[in-house]
Amino acid sequence: SQKTNIKALLASDAIGSTVTVRGWVRTKRESKNVAFIALNDGSTIHNLQVVADTAKFDENTLRNVTTGACICAVGLLVESAGSGQRVEIQAESIEIYGVSDPEKYPLQPKEHSLEFLREIAHLRPxxxxxxxxxxxxxxxxxxxxxxxxxxxxxxxxxxxxxxxxxxxxxxMFRVTTLDAKNPPLDETGSVDFKQDFFGRKTNLTxxxxxxxxxxxxxxxxxxxxxxxxxxxxxxxxxxxxxxxxxxxxxxxxxxxxxxxxxxxxxxxxxxxxxxxxxxxxxxxxxxxxxxxxxxxxxxxxxxxxxxxxxxxxxxxxxxxxxxxxxxxxxxxxxxxxxxxxxxxxxxxxxxxxxxxxxxxxxxxxxxxxxxxxxxxxxxxxxxxxxxxxxxxxxxxxxxxxxxxxxxxxxxxxxxxxxxxxxxxxxxxxxxxxxxxxxxxxxxxxxxxxxxxxxxxxxxxxxxxxxxxxxxxxxxxxxx
Ligand code: 4AD
Ligand code: MG
CATH class of the missing domain: 3.30.930.10 (Bira Bifunctional Protein; Domain 2)
Structure with missing residues (x-):
């Protein structure tokens, strides 16, 4: 199957072909027989919708598809009946690359303040x-x-x-390898930068x-x-x-x-x-x-x-x-x-x-x-x-x-x-x-x-x- 990013898939006209997508789950909505997974891989602002018939998957797999988890889905690229997207994927298989505890994942599917997001700069991208x-x-x-x-x-x-x-x-930020507590001193009693790494005072530009x-x-x-x-x-x-x-x-x-x-x-x-x-x-x-x-x-x-x-x-x-x-x-x-x-x-x-x-x-x-x-x-x-x-x-x-x-x-x-x-x-x-x-x-x-x-x-x-x-x-x- 064709491995590509979501940006390319959303623009593609390869309707009917089998494709592979990888990305992080933004949300999952479940009705009685089907789960709708919004997937994003950072290639575009838009999510790709992955549709999974619950009957086709074991419970464990779909349970692990939670906000923040990373998954790989293989399936048919089809025209989407839903509004807001042209195409979606009818999933045939889903592999969980990495689970994410939905209770603990800091990025809940809601709007967070910019101040809060600064505290989780490792996840805010x-x-x-x-x-x-x-x-x-x-x-x-x-x-x-x-x-x-x-x-x-x-x-x-x-x-x-x-x-x-x-x-x-x-x-300037000083750059030095001298021991701050015990620097070498010159004859006048000031720090002897001649003994520093570069033989002189240096700083970041x-x-x-x-x-x-x-x-x-x-x-x-x-x-x-x-x-x-x-x-x-x-x-x-x-x-x-x-x-x-x-x-x-x-x-x-x-x-x-x-x-x-x-x-x-x-x-x-x-x-x-x-x-x-x-x-x-x-x-x-x-x-x-x-x-x-x-x-x-x-x-x-x-x-x-x-x-x-x-x-x-x-x-x-x-x-x-x-x-x-x-x-x-x-x-x-x-x-x-x-x-x-x-x-x-x-x-x-x-x-x-x-x-x-x-x-x-x-x-x-x-x-x-x-x-x-x-x-x-x-x-x-x-x-x-x-x-x-x-x-x-x-x-x-x-x-x-x-x-x-x-x-x-x-x-x-x-x-x-x-x-x-x-x-x-x-x-x-x-x-x-x-x-x-x-x-x-x-x-x-x-x-x-x-x-x-x-x-x-x-x-x-x-x-x-x-x-x-x-x-x-x-x-x-x-x-
Ligand atoms: O006006 P500045 O200090 O000019 C220079 O450094 C000259 N050597 C530039 C030159 O002529 N080649 O800094 C230039 C620009 C500012 O107009 C501002 O946009 C940005 O650098 N700047 C800062 N941006 C973020 N944080 C700071 N602390 C900044 N200080 C300057
Ligand atoms: Mg200036």
Whole structure:
């Protein structure tokens, strides 16, 4: 018999042939003479119905077909009389691969809260919601590689362990093999990292950008796509301690080219999901609408998930400077101003409430902010003539806030060195980075897209912990 997955079977026209399916039981309904088993193998949001005539099976087998059990069914593929499905399987034999005690199985056939599902992250991929999210996450990862490959970029594998702090924010996880209780000390009495595994202080990378820039100074167009780590103690619905970042870096690009690339890239990815994940998105759209309906009217999203995705793809992003944005925020109606927990002044970093006000209330579309004050941005950004701003860009999305951060890079050695000294970076930590400005320096630009923030936007979920299989957050590294 033909062994295939449920997605293929549901689309197949092999009516009348004998097929084999394997999967996990979602539900079993029993009437007097027949049992209806809803089977799912994760290949699609849809279940396949397996119909078993009770008379054909010994009691033990059907008793063990319970929610959560894994089974293999062989039978005839027939047209389904029931509504909601085109085909079903008339079971001839059923093998129980693994039983699951229905009293104890944590995933009861009912709706569970997302909070509860986080506590059973080992089982939540078996739910409709997480199955859909994980398939979309996969499709987006594939689309990212496809976009870059089709556009002449090379995938550069940046290191996970590094001695550099690319963002200069000091939010790093130390990597060491030294005995924490009894580390070797140098003559001055401080920890002697020369005796550590790498002979120096090292940490998990916060960004692959610095190495990405080295790649761009040879291959012209590169991107990194890997895990990044930040020990920032922000317990929010938008932050993870371990998240995946996509960082393209392009020689000869300026800030305008960078914005162009970011907008085209994001639209391509959203479009890819719309065309390749239609079933999963339809399911999540219904879920999104239900969740929004629970909210107070003024907090509700104006568009449904699918409408929002289609809108973003079809309309140009708004582009303005940080300075213009601050003016809008200051001028915003007093009632709205009162909404802000943090005050806005030129020179302060925008909080996510400000970003979301601009996107959701003022422009009602994605926004790209540029030319931020130098002192709130990283050392590597290209300095503007005005002496107080840099060629930074942040892309802000509805429901998310910042989804991309990037910039044109400072390619002038002297100007870069001045910033390195100003912010107190040790030259010996990034001497290799600085050398690219001495040997054939070139204008270049790039950005970082937070992968989970993209998945959050596309799936319409509300918490970043729910769009990565096994989230890492403060006080939580289970699974
Ligand atoms: O703005 P960030 O810190 O920029 C960089 O790391 C640059 N090196 C990127 C570059 O120019 N190559 O981070 C980039 C993006 C953010 O816009 C956000 O989407 C995401 O990474 N991000 C996080 N996502 C989840 N959890 C966190 N703790 C994140 N911190 C940043
Ligand atoms: Mg940023």
């Amino acid at each position: 078996r739910t409709n919601t997480f199955g859909a999210i994980l398939r979309i996450r996969h499709a987006l990862a594939y689309a990212i590689h496809k976009y870059f490959n089709d556009n002449g970029f090379y995938y550069l594998h940046s290191p996970i362990i590094t001695g550099a702090d690319a963002e200069g924010a000091g939010e 916060v960004s692959g950008q610095l190495q990405g820039e080295l790649g761009a100074m040879a291959l012209s167009k590169v991107y990194t796509f890997g895990p990044t780590f930040r020990a920032e103690n922000s317990n929010t619905a938008r932050h993870l301690a371990e998240f995946w970042m996509i960082e393209p870096e392009v020689a000869f690009n300026d800030l305008d080219d960078n914005m162009e690339l970011a907008e085209d890239f994001l639209k391509y990815l959203i479009n890819y999901a719309l065309t390749h994940c239609a079933d999963d998105l339809a399911f999540l759209d219904a879920r999104f609408r239900k969740e929004e309906d629970k909210k107070k009217k003024e907090e509700r999203a104006e568009l449904g998930l699918l409408d929002r995705l289609n809108f973003v793809v079809a309309n140009p992003f708004e582009r303005l400077t940080y300075t213009e944005a601050v003016e809008i925020l200051i001028k915003s109606k007093p009632a709205q101003k009162k909404q802000f927990q943090y005050e806005v002044n030129w020179g302060t970093d925008l909080q996510s409430e400000h970003e979301r006000y601009l996107v959701e209330k003022h422009f009602k579309k994605p926004v790209i902010l540029t030319n931020y004050p130098t002192h709130i941005k990283a050392f590597y950004m290209k300095q503007n003539e005005d002496g107080k701003t840099v060629r930074a860009m942040d892309v802000l999305f509805p429901g998310i806030g910042e989804i991309i951060g990037g910039s044109q890079r400072e390619e002038n050695y002297e100007k870069l060195m001045a910033r390195v000294k100003e912010v107190g970076i040790h030259e010996e930590e990034i001497w290799w980075y600085l050398e690219t400005r001495k040997y054939g320096t070139a204008p270049h630009a790039g950005f970082g897209l937070g992968f989970e923030r993209l998945v959050l936007f596309v799936t319409g979920m509300g918490n970043i912990r729910d769009v990565i299989p096994f989230p890492r957050t403060p006080q939580n590294a289970d699974f």
